[in-house]
Every structure is written in structure tokens, then in C-alpha cells.
Amino acid sequence: MERFSYHRPSGLDEAVRAVGPHGKFIAGGTNLVDLMKYDVERPNRLVDVARIPGLDRIEPLPDGGLRIGALVSNSALAYDERVQRDYPLLSRAILSGASPQLRNAATTGGNLLQRTRCYYFYDAGTPCNKREPGTGCPARTGRNRIHAILGTSEHCIATHPSDMCVALAALEAVVRVSGPGGERAIPMAEFHRLPGDRPEIDTTLAPDEIVTAVDLPAPRFPRHFTYLKLRDRLSYAFALVSVAVGLEMEGETVRDARIALGGVAHKPWRVPAAEALLRGRTAGKEAFGEAAAALLQGARGFGDNDFKIELARRAINRALAQAAAGKPQSVADKRIA
Amino acid sequence: MPGISASPGQLASAAALPVSRPADGIPITLTINGTRRQLAVQPWTTLLDLLREELNLTGTKKGCDHGQCGACTVLLDGQRINSCLALAVTKDGAEVTTIEGLAKADGSLHPLQEAFVEHDAFQCGYCTPGQICSAVGLLREGHAHNADEIRELMSGNICRCGAYPNIVAAIEQVRQDGGAA
Numbered sequence: 165m166e167r168f169s170y171h172r173p174s175g176l177d178e179a180v181r182a183v184g185p186h187g188k189f190i191a192g193g194t195n196l197v198d199l200m201k202y203d204v205e206r207p208n209r210l211v212d213v214a215r216i217p218g219l220d221r222i223e224p225l226p227d228g229g230l231r232i233g234a235l236v237s238n239s240a241l242a243y244d245e246r247v248q249r250d251y252p253l254l255s256r257a258i259l260s261g262a263s264p265q266l267r268n269a270a271t272t273g274g275n276l277l278q279r280t281r282c283y284y285f286y287d288a289g290t291p292c293n294k295r296e297p298g299t300g301c302p303a304r305t306g307r308n309r310i311h312a313i314l315g316t317s318e319h320c321i322a323t324h325p326s327d328m329c330v331a332l333a334a335l336e337a338v339v340r341v342s343g344p345g346g347e348r349a350i351p352m353a354e355f356h357r358l359p360g361d362r363p364e365i366d367t368t369l370a371p372d373e374i375v376t377a378v379d380l381p382a383p384r385f386p387r388h389f390t391y392l393k394l395r396d397r398l399s400y401a402f403a404l405v406s407v408a409v410g411l412e413m414e415g416e417t418v419r420d421a422r423i424a425l426g427g428v429a430h431k432p433w434r435v436p437a438a439e440a441l442l443r444g445r446t447a448g449k450e451a452f453g454e455a456a457a458a459l460l461q462g463a464r465g466f467g468d469n470d471f472k473i474e475l476a477r478r479a480i481n482r483a484l485a486q487a488a489a490g491k492p493q494s495v496a497d498k499r500i501a
Numbered sequence: 502m503p504g505i506s507a508s509p510g511q512l513a514s515a516a517a518l519p520v521s522r523p524a525d526g527i528p529i530t531l532t533i534n535g536t537r538r539q540l541a542v543q544p545w546t547t548l549l550d551l552l553r554e555e556l557n558l559t560g561t562k563k564g565c566d567h568g569q570c571g572a573c574t575v576l577l578d579g580q581r582i583n584s585c586l587a588l589a590v591t592k593d594g595a596e597v598t599t600i601e602g603l604a605k606a607d608g609s610l611h612p613l614q615e616a617f618v619e620h621d622a623f624q625c626g627y628c629t630p631g632q633i634c635s636a637v638g639l640l641r642e643g644h645a646h647n648a649d650e651i652r653e654l655m656s657g658n659i660c661r662c663g664a665y666p667n668i669v670a671a672i673e674q675v676r677q678d679g680g681a682a
């Protein structure tokens with residue numbers, strides 16, 4: 165690990181002032197410390213925001229939603245009674261990710277800001293446009309089983325590995341950030357970005373901005389939801405494909421739908437047109453198939469990951485059926501419902 | 502709490518002064534297995550390396566050193582974490598419990614330690630301290646209600662000898678006996 169200085173600010177303003185152009189904020193550190201051990205991240209200074217007061221609470225909002233402080237741990241969020249009752253999609257997605265040890269340490273803000281990555285990004289002995297801009301992307305012609313099939317660019321085909329963020333995308337959460345220019349709110353759909361020709365930038369957050377909270381809208385999809393995650397082993401692995409679905413049903417008719425995919429792109433993947441296709445339709449194979457096709461429009465594989473296109477199509481169909489039936493995928497029982 | 506700050510540059514330049522040595526590091530306090538310790542750490546020292554290399558608490562194991570195997574699991578303020586991914590300086594003021602801190606003062610084993618012996622829940626034993634600390638955390642959390650949920654909530658601990666069935670049986674027995682966390 166490269167050497168760095170350590171600062172523990174007493175408040176947000178001091179933290180934002182202290183970080184500097186080559187510094188990093190640290191909270192749980194579960195991704196950042198790991199990347200520093202591989203010399204992938206080499207901050208000259210760490211600003212420890214873990215003790216900044218007021219950011220570790222989950223509070224009700226006037227519109228019936230919830231404000232999740234950036235320092236709320238992934239475990240505390242997933243097991244919060246209000247979240248389990250009103251946003252079970254979010255709870256299940258979080259519990260599908262990482263391990264209990266990591267969820268105890270990792271924070272809401274840190275989960276949002278974990279790097280979009282792949283094994284070439286982690287290996288400092290190989291070129292990588294995300295790690296060293298301009299050096300190339302060996303993944304496109306190399307080993308790419310885990311890589312993206314949507315929204316890729318010639319510069320990067322890495323995926324964002326978060327499960328929490330896929331659920332937040334489906335729930336249309338809003339990320340609240342603070343910086344020298346004051347506060348602003350960023351819709352989840354705009355928080356993470358596609359690689360384009362700047363794959364080294366994962367989010368639309370400015371370097372001197374800090375995430376303070378995530379706002380959830382009034383309770384959504386408490387009954388017709390699922391988080392279906394498919395991976396190479398049954399637990400503690402990144403998604404090859406994951407699907408977050410929330411439906412509003414009236415009998416057999418879909419009144420509204422939100423669908424987000426994980427493991428397939430540089431960011432949680434949503435296609436509003438696919439969701440619109442489901443509105444007013446009878447829940448069933450015909451409508452689900454059309455929605456899946458719309459979500460996967462333009463998908464392309466790079467060899468090893470070609471299978472993801474068909475896997476995603478089937479996973480979307482299955483997840484929509486689970487959500488419509490009110491039978492969400494269990495986290496502990498690995499049989500696909 | 503007032504902000505604190507230290508940099509390697511400051512520490513290096515301090516080496517020329519008689520009052521301080523770079524090895525001094527940043528002062529922190531940790532309560533480890535019930536004993537309060539005043540320590541000085543470099544900012545890049547992980548909690549795992551502090552425990553093993555400086556405090557000689559070698560029960561906590563270094564496996565992958567990247568949060569993937571769980572051998573380094575300890576309890577931090579009662580919650581299980583990967584000590585390899587925790588910078589010690591960031592845990593100033595915390596209470597740490599390692600495998601060395603689970604037995605009672607009279608030497609009698611923690612119920613999970615007893616159960617691991619009874620169920621032969623290991624072969625080589627390298628992952629065992631992490632497995633047991635993780636299981637203590639799991640029972641305290643109270644979210645496991647059957648063997649499936651124990652398996653899911655122990656997924657952060659790898660056992661390359663493959664003692665999983667016996668590990669699950671040991672934890673399930675203590676859970677059914679009422680936890681004793």
C-alpha cells in the first residue's frame with residue numbers, strides 16, 4: 165500500500181475542504197482499502213468521514229418516504245423494520261450482496277461509490293482504461309465472462325457490482341450530495357454513468373462532493389417485487405445477471421412497473437420504455453417477453469459473456485413472473501421460485 | 502471530537518527531531534478482549550496486522566487479506582467484520598474481541614468453541630478462529646432461524662477443508678440451545 169496522510173474532520177465542511185485533488189473519503193473502507201492494497205487506488209490522503217455526526221440515521225420524510233444517512237451500514241439498512249416492511253425489494257437486494265462481515269462495515273454512501281470494476285482493473289500488471297486512461301481494454305478480447313453486455317464502449321466493458329444500487333434504481337431513489345457549492349440531489353438514474361470515452365469516472369459526483377443521504381420515495385412495491393440474482397456460486401459472489409422488479413398490480417393487470425438489471429452494465433440498467441410496455445397489460449409471458457426484449461435491445465457479448473444475453477432474458481421473464489405472483493425470490497433458499 | 506491530522510511527511514520530518522520517532526504513529530485507544538490499550542499506529546496499518554504483528558494476538562488469521570475468506574473475522578463493538586479491510590486508525594475508541602477473548606477467565610470455552618470441538622467442525626483449523634468469531638456475530642444478530650439461513654449468513658467464511666456440514670451443525674446446536682452469545 166502506498167503511504168498517505170490521515171485526517172479525521174469534525175464535520176462535513178471540514179471534510180470537503182480537507183480532501184484535496186488526490187485525497188479520498190473513507191467510511192467503511194471495504195472497497196477502498198482493498199483497492200489500495202492492490203495499488204489500484206493511491207490516494208495521498210484519507211479523510212475519515214465515518215464519525216461525522218448526523219449521517220448514520222434513517223428518518224421519515226414528509227412525503228412518506230425515508231431518508232437514509234450516508235453512514236448507515238448496509239446491515240442496518242437491510243434489517244431496518246421500516247425498510248423490511250415498506251421497501252422489501254431494497255432489503256432483499258442488500259442481503260443478496262457481499263457477506264455479513266462486509267455489510268456490517270460497508271455504508272450506504274460507500275456502496276454507491278464502490279468502483280465499477282473487473283479483474284483487469286484490479287490487476288495493475290495489465291492495461292486498463294479505467295485504472296490508467298489510454299492504456300487500452302484487454303477485457304474486450306480477453307477473459308470477459310463477468311463483463312457488460314449493455315452500454316459498453318470501446319474503452320471499457322466493466323460492470324457495477326452493487327446489488328443495493330440496482331434496487332435503488334428500481335425504487336427511483338434520489339442521492340443527496342454536499343459540496344463547496346452547497347447541496348444538490350441526483351436521481352439514481354443519473355448518479356452512475358456509462359463508460360463512454362471516460363471510463364475512469366464512475367459517477368456524476370464531483371471530486372469534492374460527498375454523499376450525505378439517499379432519499380426513498382413513499383413506500384413502493386411492498387407486495388409485488390423480487391430481487392433475482394444469478395451468479396457462479398450460491399452466495400457471496402457478484403451477479404452474472406440480477407433483476408430488481410417492482411409491480412403495481414390490479415388483479416392480473418400490471419398498473420405500473422419498474423425494472424432494473426445488475427451485472428450487465430457500467431451502471432444499474434433501466435429502460436423506461438420497457439416498463440411502459442407493461443402498463444395496462446395482463447401479466448404473462450407475452451407482455452413479459454416484450455419487456456425483456458426492450459430491456460436487452462442492443463445487447464452484445466464479447467465471447468465469454470455471450471451467454472448473459474439469454475440468461476438475462478430468462479431472468480427478466482422469471483423475475484416478472486415472481487413479482488406478479490407476489491412470490492419474491494428467497495435470499496436463503498437458493499431454489500429459483 | 503476535535504479533528505485530528507497526521508501525515509507521513511510530518512512524521513518523516515519529525516524523525517530529525519529528538520522528541521518524536523516516525524515509528525510513533527498516530528495515538529489511538531482500543532479495548533481488546535476487555536483490556537484498554539493505548540497504541541500508536543501508522544495510518545496504513547490494518548486492524549489485522551496490528552493484532553498479529555504488534556500485539557502478538559495471532560489467533561486471528563490472515564488468509565486472503567482482501568475480505569474474501571473471512572479468516573480475519575473479529576468482533577468490533579460486537580459486530581463481525583473483516584479486520585484485514587479495517588484500517589486500525591479508523592477504529593480509535595472501539596472494542597475488539599478476537600478468538601483469544603471468547604473463553605472465560607477460568608479457561609472454560611465459549612459454547613461455540615465447545616460445539617466446534619464436539620462436532621469436529623474443522624480439519625486444518627486455519628479458518629476456525631474466523632468461523633467462530635463470525636458465528637458469535639451471527640447469533641448476536643439473530644437473523645438465522647434454520648440451517649439454510651446459517652449457511653447464507655456464514656457465506657463470508659471459507660473453509661477449504663470443506664468442514665461446512667459440521668460447522669453448520671455446531672452453530673445450529675448453539676442456536677437451538679439459546680445462543681449464549
